[in-house]
Amino acid sequence: MTLNTVAVVGAGTMGSSIALAVAMSELPVVLKDVDSKAVDNGIERIERMIASLVRKGLSEEVAKKRRALIKTTTDVKDIAHASIAIEVVPEKLPIKEAVLSELDAHLNPDAIIATNTSSLPISQLARFTKRPHKVVGLHFFNPAHLMKLVEVIPGLDTDEATVVAVMDFARHLGKLPVRVEECASFLVNRLLGRYMNESLFCLQEGLGQVEDIDRAVCDYVMPVGPFTLRDMNGLDIGLAVARFNFQEYGDRFAVPDILETMVAKNWLGQKSGRGFYIYDPETKKKAGINPDLAAVFKAGNSNGTIQAQRLFLPMINEAFLALQERICKPEDLDPALKAGLGMRKGPLELAADMGLDNCLGQLEELFAKHGERFRPAPLLKRHVFAGHKKVI
């Protein structure tokens, strides 16, 4: 694919930072939204992100040149010449359908249509166009201009040339593209979901307090604890994701009660001023633990001290299930999790550190006690039977 102009359709949270990522790679980009207000909001966001890059050392001159590469429009005809259009509109099937079919009607027949969807099946979205072989998932992480990982997800009808072209495009942006086969939540968020749920089960079972658990996983491998992260992302969003994963994968993704209870109480995290922590209404900074939390689940007063490894066992097990399904290449799995979540070690490395046989032993014990959440992945068992000490 010869890259001329890139079109980004949707100038919201993700679209604006994807447009900036494209401009930072010195490619011209046209950012489209429904009306001038939405476009202006996107541009304001981009200018704030550029100002932050300048504060961190980007020269004013380069910043100006990159900003000049971003044009805006509300008219699809202005992006008709783009070689790739990235759809970044809200996660609602009818909106995606309208946008994808409009792009298909106006773009050159050989142009690629990429979608940044986080959960909708690429194979289904591709059917909204007459070029399903040219439609591909291109899943950026927030904020897209800073995060290295991009998951590249072919649908059933995507051709290999399209996959190769978008992998090259992502590399041009300075990203780490990882090919991921189509599955619910794709690779990184699927594995993240198991760990996020487990943090809540640990809390419910009294294995640790909010701050203990957040601190323990940060000391272990994470840049931020699961409860701080939930408060940042919004518990309502977290609940929707947890329900979706449960619907797609079944009992091992059971939704912890505490999440339902907290959302029903409107404890949504930073945005409502109260989640696992409470937030100062002025500064929005953490101002301690939510004092009412202990009342919503019985084990809340326990003095248990968490073993960080416990939270990662379901994630490690899910990694083996994903490898068994050939969702990604084994050598891509840890780099994807590290780049997508900022983990210092990936799940396969953690499993090797713990000992694969030890992981299996712990999973079997927990499976006997808690059921489906811990049913050991057959591929993990096979590695243990084979006497392997690590996967790659």
Ligand SMILES: NC(=O)c1ccc[n+]([C@@H]2O[C@H](COP(=O)([O-])OP(=O)(O)OC[C@H]3O[C@@H](n4cnc5c(N)ncnc54)[C@H](O)[C@@H]3O)[C@@H](O)[C@H]2O)c1
């Ligand atoms: N927010 C995240 O952290 C994140 C991360 C990865 C992927 N995603 C995915 O990215 C997509 C966008 O998410 P977001 O958080 O940026 O949403 P958002 O609501 O912030 O932005 C969506 C934008 O699309 C615009 N839009 C709506 N209809 C349009 C149309 N017909 N033509 C052009 N623009 C249109 C809206 O006006 C809005 O500006 C979703 O599919 C989401 O699942 C989001």
